[in-house]
Amino acid sequence: MAMAQHKIDLQAPELAPPAVSVEHLHVRFGGGQSEFTALKDVSVTIPKGALVTMIGPSGCGKSTLLRCIADLVPVSDGTISVLGQTPRKAREGRDFAFVFQEATLLPWRSVLDNVRLPLEVGRRADTAAYADPERLLALVGLQGREKALPHELSGGQRQRVAIARALISRPRILLMDEPFGALDEITRDKLNEELLRIWKETGTTIVFVTHSIPEAVFLGEHVLMLAAHPGRVKAYIKVDLPTERTLAIRDTVEFIRITAHLRRLLEEC
Amino acid sequence: MTDTLHSVAPTARAGMEPAVRRALRANRLLAPVADHMPAILAIAGCVMLWQLVVWAFSVPTFMAPSPIAVLSAFRENGVILWNNLLPTLLEAAMGFVSGNLVAILLAVWFVYSPLAERAFYPIAVIIKSIPIIALAPILVLLVGNGIAPKIIIAGLISFFPTLVNMVQGLKSASPAMLDLMRVLSASNAEIFWKVRLPASLPFLFAALKIAATSSVMGAIVAEWIGSSYGLGALIIEATYNFRSPLLYATVVIAAALAVILFFVVAIVEKKVVRWKPGNHG
Numbered sequence: 001m002a003m004a005q006h007k008i009d010l011q012a013p014e015l016a017p018p019a020v021s022v023e024h025l026h027v028r029f030g031g032g033q034s035e036f037t038a039l040k041d042v043s044v045t046i047p048k049g050a051l052v053t054m055i056g057p058s059g060c061g062k063s064t065l066l067r068c069i070a071d072l073v074p075v076s077d078g079t080i081s082v083l084g085q086t087p088r089k090a091r092e093g094r095d096f097a098f099v100f101q102e103a104t105l106l107p108w109r110s111v112l113d114n115v116r117l118p119l120e121v122g123r124r125a126d127t128a129a130y131a132d133p134e135r136l137l138a139l140v141g142l143q144g145r146e147k148a149l150p151h152e153l154s155g156g157q158r159q160r161v162a163i164a165r166a167l168i169s170r171p172r173i174l175l176m177d178e179p180f181g182a183l184d185e186i187t188r189d190k191l192n193e194e195l196l197r198i199w200k201e202t203g204t205t206i207v208f209v210t211h212s213i214p215e216a217v218f219l220g221e222h223v224l225m226l227a228a229h230p231g232r233v234k235a236y237i238k239v240d241l242p243t244e245r246t247l248a249i250r251d252t253v254e255f256i257r258i259t260a261h262l263r264r265l266l267e268e269c
Numbered sequence: 270m271t272d273t274l275h276s277v278a279p280t281a282r283a284g285m286e287p288a289v290r291r292a293l294r295a296n297r298l299l300a301p302v303a304d305h306m307p308a309i310l311a312i313a314g315c316v317m318l319w320q321l322v323v324w325a326f327s328v329p330t331f332m333a334p335s336p337i338a339v340l341s342a343f344r345e346n347g348v349i350l351w352n353n354l355l356p357t358l359l360e361a362a363m364g365f366v367s368g369n370l371v372a373i374l375l376a377v378w379f380v381y382s383p384l385a386e387r388a389f390y391p392i393a394v395i396i397k398s399i400p401i402i403a404l405a406p407i408l409v410l411l412v413g414n415g416i417a418p419k420i421i422i423a424g425l426i427s428f429f430p431t432l433v434n435m436v437q438g439l440k441s442a443s444p445a446m447l448d449l450m451r452v453l454s455a456s457n458a459e460i461f462w463k464v465r466l467p468a469s470l471p472f473l474f475a476a477l478k479i480a481a482t483s484s485v486m487g488a489i490v491a492e493w494i495g496s497s498y499g500l501g502a503l504i505i506e507a508t509y510n511f512r513s514p515l516l517y518a519t520v521v522i523a524a525a526l527a528v529i530l531f532f533v534v535a536i537v538e539k540k541v542v543r544w545k546p547g548n549h550g
Contacts, residue, residue: 100449106467122456
């Protein structure tokens, strides 16, 4: 059956559902007089295997959009489809994983037990297909720290544990909400490079929210820019840079041209 | 480099001279003593000062016995003290367990039912604000003069700090942590056992340490109201008979009991709470 599915993919790619498809999404918070429109008529399609970064001024609803996809915020109007299903179904099937701004590790659990948490809770379909926690820790560069407690790690290391935990269910989509926003710049650069490597190794679709233009351009194949009050799509830009990227690419004229363009767009928001 | 360190360390330990090992063990035993040396010296100084004041001003023994008189009271009344310590320990321990158990269960209920919290939290505060010494005669009228009123008072005194802390502890899980559990489609029971309960443990132990000492106090106060046994009864009896050295010895025993219970809880805490509270990764 898997093969037949594969065949359809090859012959008619337009039949395969995209990773995420958002159509005419409205999100309103509160009710009556205090009603507040967080997102207004947002439509966007994220193809499978893509790495899309999301950027915008604060209050533009980029986190809200990500949390709607993750079934953490209810949709007021419009539809979201995650791999052709409702966000709820996708959540229950562990089709996506979420990485928060804080690492949100359980402080009383060792690094290894934190990574194993998704194996222990929820309606876990087919845990036999899950990744090996020890190998994931090696993938994020934390081999040998399995027994450490979160408070013994640095902020960057904690976030690596959170990424390993997110990858354990082999999610087809990784939703990341400013995961490196609280880290220092050197750690952040390093994790950016490693995220690109993980993306290539796993083939996971990644949606990455950030408030840093250089980070958005460095990571993204596409950059989705939202404008604020109310939150809406301002631009959806393909980043014209080679897919093999190292930090040095940020010094190229092309990179600077793209960031300058985005900065101008952001100022209009 | 780490490899070399790992392989060198065990050989070094195995090849250690027995004398060196003994010295290391002695050092490990003596280190805490050295740590507490200032406190030990200060206490010894206070006791010596007390002895000197009693000697210098010829204070009568019934008014304030000297430390030496208290020491001999220990020797002369060893059996009496021991026989009265056990019931108080039993009452305090049973009160501690039952009071804290009720508080923990109530806290769980409050966290899952805001209506219950709104309805019964004020009642808990009202009960808490009744002076425990005024409650004792009422309880004697209600449940008789046996062990029951003592356990209830020791329990009540343990109950309130644990209730307050446990409610706070169960609510201490961060919103991001709860979001994570939702993304993982965790059930409420899983969220309780995997997140809320472990997160509450530092809060719980802070309350248990208070409860450990105050439950001893509760049991003693309850014994003052017409009891013929226990440290509380012994305090009353020694006072009325002007047996001041025995009175002081009883007070020292009561304090020691409270301190021991405190340290028992602290040791359990050290085993259970190995992470740093307030640091949620």
